[in-house]
Amino acid sequence: MLRRDLPTTLEIGEMLRLGSQPLDTPSELSPLEQEAAPRPPTVLVVDDDRAVRDVLSAVLRDEGYPVRQASSADAALELLRGDGSVPLVLCDMKMPEHDGLWLLDQIIQRHPQAAVVMLTGYGDTESAVECLKRGAADYLLKPPRVTELIRAIERAWSRSRLTAARSRYHQGLARKVREKTAELTAALQGVASAYSSTLDALVHALDAREHETSDHSQRVQRYTCAIAMKMGLSGETLDHIGRGALLHDIGKIGIPDSILLKPGPLTQAEWVEMRRHPDVGFQILQGIEFLAPAADIVLSHQERWDGGGYPRALEGEAIPLGARIFMIADTLDAMTSDRPYRKAATFEQAVQEITRCARTQFDPRCVEAFGALTAEELEALRQRR
Numbered sequence: 001m002l003r004r005d006l007p008t009t010l011e012i013g014e015m016l017r018l019g020s021q022p023l024d025t026p027s028e029l030s031p032l033e034q035e036a037a038p039r040p041p042t043v044l045v046v047d048d049d050r051a052v053r054d055v056l057s058a059v060l061r062d063e064g065y066p067v068r069q070a071s072s073a074d075a076a077l078e079l080l081r082g083d084g085s086v087p088l089v090l091c092d093m094k095m096p097e098h099d100g101l102w103l104l105d106q107i108i109q110r111h112p113q114a115a116v117v118m119l120t121g122y123g124d125t126e127s128a129v130e131c132l133k134r135g136a137a138d139y140l141l142k143p144p145r146v147t148e149l150i151r152a153i154e155r156a157w158s159r160s161r162l163t164a165a166r167s168r169y170h171q172g173l174a175r176k177v178r179e180k181t182a183e184l185t186a187a188l189q190g191v192a193s194a195y196s197s198t199l200d201a202l203v204h205a206l207d208a209r210e211h212e213t214s215d216h217s218q219r220v221q222r223y224t225c226a227i228a229m230k231m232g233l234s235g236e237t238l239d240h241i242g243r244g245a246l247l248h249d250i251g252k253i254g255i256p257d258s259i260l261l262k263p264g265p266l267t268q269a270e271w272v273e274m275r276r277h278p279d280v281g282f283q284i285l286q287g288i289e290f291l292a293p294a295a296d297i298v299l300s301h302q303e304r305w306d307g308g309g310y311p312r313a314l315e316g317e318a319i320p321l322g323a324r325i326f327m328i329a330d331t332l333d334a335m336t337s338d339r340p341y342r343k344a345a346t347f348e349q350a351v352q353e354i355t356r357c358a359r360t361q362f363d364p365r366c367v368e369a370f371g372a373l374t375a376e377e378l379e380a381l382r383q384r385r
């Protein structure tokens with residue numbers, strides 16, 4: 001932007017002494033170039049010396065910059081107040097009352113993207129360095145050469161445009177991230193809600209066949225998750241185990257009413273049919289992607305640690321961990337619930353019985369984790385809805 005016909009060797013100081021004005025020469029830019037070039041911003045010239053302000057302003061105006069003047073730091077802040085544009089300021093360091101450093105701090109605080117060029121005296125390198133540290137775009141020794149002044153203002157302007165462009169880019173990026181996060185959150189909520197509706201539908205479907213199942217399933221899910229957490233399980237693993245526990249008897253949907261709801265003892269043939277329910281449950285769930293890991297627990301929930309269970313007579317750690325934990329929770333709930341033919345046992349009695357059956361019916365490691373739950377914790381899990 002610096003024009004070649006400017007008195008580049010002439011110092012502002014000389015111009016001040018001679019009272020001369022910068023040459024009023026025509027612009028070298030063609031009308032097309034002028035149209036394409038961005039409009040120069042207004043430069044705020046702050047100096048307590050009117051003669052200096054006028055000469056600096058004249059030089060800048062001659063370069064095409066609109067100029068405003070302030071004779072003090074406070075007057076400068078007043079002019080910048082309510083100005084929506086990014087300030088470009090040429091500021092004297094030494095001024096009565098508030099000095100240039102104070103003004104620099106105030107401007108940067110209020111307009112972080114502002115470009116401030118400081119005018120410092122000879123031998124005041126420390127102040128110059130301090131200005132840069134505090135966010136000044138540049139500094140010039142006073143009185144500056146015209147070329148230095150114009151170049152410093154051009155650099156400051158281009159720095160301010162770059163900062164503004166960066167800021168716009170970051171704001172745009174932040175907005176995009178916010179939009180995408182909102183979309184993703186909504187999608188995940190939709191998926192979570194679909195999961196939850198699917199689980200509810202399955203539990204209610206079974207409940208419609210065999211009343212009281214829903215409460216039992218939910219209590220067993222809570223006990224199972226509590227034991228699993230005592231074993232250090234968390235996250236998705238815990239979710240899968242919880243769903244497996246909740247849906248453990250879902251296969252009973254496929255058992256005829258005459259067997260499922262029979263008041264008396266089952267015949268041998270009826271037991272064979274009844275023992276199909278882990279397989280039926282597995283078949284129902286394995287086709288639903290988010291329930292596939294739970295399907296393994298459903299298939300194995302009637303196994304025993306000693307291999308005496310069904311349907312595959314699995315033994316020890318061959319039984320999925322979630323199913324091994326579930327067996328304890330299921331027994332606990334069965335023992336501590338009232339039945340038509342007996343009263344519910346206390347938690348203490350249930351813990352004793354389960355501990356006795358470690359290594360036969362139950363995985364001893366799971367029993368140990370279960371033993372870490374207090375009677376109060378178990379009672380709270382039973383009551384929670």
Ligand SMILES: [Fe+2]
Pocket residue numbers: 248249277301302
């Ligand atoms: Fe079962």
